[in-house]
Amino acid sequence: MGRPPCCDKIGVKKGPWTPEEDIILVSYIQQNGPGNWRSVPTNTGLLRCSKSCRLRWTNYLRPGIKRGNFTEQEEKMIIHLQALLGNRWAAIASYLPQRTDNDIKNYWNTHLKKKLDKLHEDSDQETHHRHGTSKGCHSSPSSETTMYKGQWERRLQTDIHMAKQALCDALSLDNKSINLPVSSSATTSEKSQSVLPPSTQCTSTYASSAENIARLLPDWMKCSKKSPQTSSESIETTHTRSSLINQQFPSPPSEAYDNSVQFGYSNNLIHNHQKDNYYSNYSNSDVSQSVSPETSRFQDESKPNVENEMAPLSFLEKWLFDEASTQGDLMNMSLEESDDFF
């Protein structure tokens, strides 16, 4: 005898999630925590399969998710990590705590793959022009096979270093988030872009809902004394909109629903579904603030908690971290220095 079936396929809703469904799901997880997905549809009344609920939470509603444009450094990290780990998006995402594997996968497939293909084509042309001498540019199985041993070793070393760099970024507790300037040798345009707050770099109207949801969760606010301005700002904004929500959802299904309305993340959900510019109002806060201890609590489920606890480090992460601490000179090597390989 196995477990009872997850969900019968009949009567299971598919397609895009509605704001109401999001509110119900977030309210439930807020009360019960993530996990035990099988019970979620049953206990919430959502006509979704448990898998869909988990995905919705993991990829969209979970606190601390950063959406929108990828920074140049994030881009480089993805490229390096992809070269190192392959299409193991979950593993790559663990080095970018604010990004979901789905996001990274999408970004790779829609942007980076094309970009690298083009670069590869260009380098191939140049290689042919030079009668087949390997230039040692970006990694690919075909190019690697033609590399001289020394070049390959150097590349591998650099890849390992990049992974270390990525891990250190992820482990960093201060404000040196992944959005900070890559190095002192960055170009003027890079610098000017990097020093801007993440929100100002984002030109898309598509903004994060999750980080705001996180900020607005009652538990998050209760313990989030480090950023009173942000919290009060959220409260103020949400209070002004709570009446609207109460009008839109006059019959909350539970006390949790009341809480969610009270603290306003339902507003975010609704506005996010409308894909308007609402989130730009919140976007002045540092991204790092959104990854609060309470946020990490929710992130624990699918992401290593690198900010508060060292416990969940994998063997590889431990190794990288140890190596990093003993090889400070290597760690000082900037991402820019490895651009030759790309």
Next chain:
DNA sequence: AATATCCTCAACCGCCGTGTC
């Protein structure tokens, strides 16, 4: 202005390892 084409990304599908009974 209308239509065609391209692009993005949320969500689904199916597989696999693990846990439960």
Next chain:
DNA sequence: TGACACGGCGGTTGAGGATAT
């Protein structure tokens, strides 16, 4: 021990928006 469900992951799809013609 085997059968089966769960949870997680990577690949893929398709609706809708953006851009080109």
